[in-house]
Amino acid sequence: MSQAPVVPVVRCSSVTKRYGAVAAVEGLSFALQPGEILSILGPSGSGKTTVLRLIAGFESPDRGEIRIQGRVVSGPAVHVPPNRRNVGMVFQEYALFPHLTVAQNVSFGLRRMSRQERGRRLAEVLALAGLGGLENRYPHELSGGQQQRVALARTIAPRPITVLLDEPFSNLDAGMRRRLRQEVADILRAHTIATVFVTHDREEAFAMADRIGVMNDGHLEQLDTPDRIYHAPATPFVAQLAGMCDFLPGEVRDGVVVTEIGNVPYASDDGPLPEASPVDLLVHPDDLRVLPQPEGTAVIHAREFRGGETILVVRLPSGATVRCRQRASTTLTPGTTVTLVPDQDRAFVAFPQTERRP
């Protein structure tokens, strides 16, 4: 017996949106699956907000098609207006009605329900968002985190098909951000609400997402699990956005990469790289062991204490530097001569040197 194929909650197919000469979004294709939290990670100006505005219907694509639960909402000669899409969007700024209480703000999208139904849904959503007891407060009587929870409660109250979050925590301080993103992820997962979550903050993207899409200059550069975005980045751009990393020049010989720290096995999604081709080896801070050795050819150049860990900046004979993570209490100090030993248990990622580095 074959199962019915799952209809994606949102499907974008080759969507392009230009503003004059600027392609804010170009050839974007992805499918958001039921209950999934998809993070879109990219630097400022890479097109993240435009993606959400296209899905919500505030913008029309120049090319391509957008479907919500299988129905075409944007396409050639089709534009379903935002209020007919049943999509909820939470913006960076809280955008609450300042003259309405918490209860009135959250009830805003429930006008079409009966009074009884509305009261029930309001209580349910307030409890879910941890806002019980605050229903009669006005937005200015709430903290930033509480205001953003009200905005989320208001968005999910009418049971939208999907929720779009545009950097919703960026106006909050670091501690509040961390707490709130966990709470928000819990709420979305508890209700299996399919979500597109946009951020320029890698930590936030990793903490929230089932999958991450990395955007660069209007393009979706890779869409993958958080693990693969970090460990198997498709491009140097993705690698740098996904975490602290360095690149070491090397050359492919006999199926390994020859570098100044030795020969290391490599993996490439596109199959073996040509012999003798120049590559950049991706090195994460946990990839190399740092052994103090008088005969070593590398030198510890600097030491950055980060509280829970210490990062050593190690300089190689060529002048290249790599950062290596150590325990906070490491006794290694700048000036120490060392040898860097690559972890031989796994393959490194190597990029052909022709690939542009950001």
Ligand code: ADP
């Ligand atoms: P992000 O949210 O990733 O910072 P945006 O989607 O806001 O990026 O913008 C992507 C690109 O499109 C930027 O170059 C931006 O300047 C441009 N852009 C966005 N909205 C408009 C607009 N309404 N008019 C002209 N250019 C715009």
Ligand code: MG
């Ligand atoms: Mg934006």
